[in-house]
Amino acid sequence: MLIPEGRIKAAFDAGVFVLKLCGDVRLTLCATLDRQAQQLAETPGLKTLIIDLRDATNVDSTALGFLAKVAMAVEGRLAERPTIIADNPDIQRMLDVMGFARYFTQVEAPITEVCELCELPAIPSEVEETRRRILEAHRILMRMNEHNREEFQPLVEMLEAQEADSHPHHH
Numbered sequence: 001m002l003i004p005e006g007r008i009k010a011a012f013d014a015g016v017f018v019l020k021l022c023g024d025v026r027l028t029l030c031a032t033l034d035r036q037a038q039q040l041a042e043t044p045g046l047k048t049l050i051i052d053l054r055d056a057t058n059v060d061s062t063a064l065g066f067l068a069k070v071a072m073a074v075e076g077r078l079a080e081r082p083t084i085i086a087d088n089p090d091i092q093r094m095l096d097v098m099g100f101a102r103y104f105t106q107v108e109a110p111i112t113e114v115c116e117l118c119e120l121p122a123i124p125s126e127v128e129e130t131r132r133r134i135l136e137a138h139r140i141l142m143r144m145n146e147h148n149r150e151e152f153q154p155l156v157e158m159l160e161a162q163e164a165d166s167h168p169h170h171h
Contacts, residue, residue, distance in 0.1 A: 006056075006063075008032050009117035015047030019070065020117055026060040030133045031125035033066035041073035049074055049082035050110060053091055061152070064098060065137025068144060071103035081105050099145035128166065135159045
């Protein structure tokens with residue numbers, strides 16, 4: 001079975017922002033998610049943030065780190081916590097284990113379906129930049145709970161070592 005390439009759609013309507021992740025959402029989309037986090041942090045009139053994972057077949061840990069970053073970007077600005085919609089038991093369990101309940105209210109179905117969603121153009125990203133984002137995503141996850149800290153410590157240390165190597169010190 002061919003896994004559909006991940007896509008991200010979005011809609012903003014009457015203060016409600018919906019971010020819908022489709023297909024296999026992985027680190028190739030993290031630049032797009034990062035841009036979204038930055039834009040949301042600056043969006044005036046934002047009242048509700050909904051992240052819809054019902055059409056996502058898979059969300060890798062880097063993408064999850066950026067979903068957490070999106071939630072952090074709007075923290076304190078919304079009347080209620082962002083909502084995350086997930087009806088896939090695997091994805092629900094993953095969100096649970098990774099401590100997403102701290103930032104999101106998790107539901108299986110939305111209260112209202114939003115109008116038209118537009119597909120966000122995928123933002124291309126340099127190898128170097130992607131590595132920096134993978135590192136950032138996992139640092140965010142590690143701050144969320146103990147499970148993540150143990151799980152991602154080796155990866156983060158490896159990436160930090162690579163980062164150090166890619167910036168040689170001049171004498």
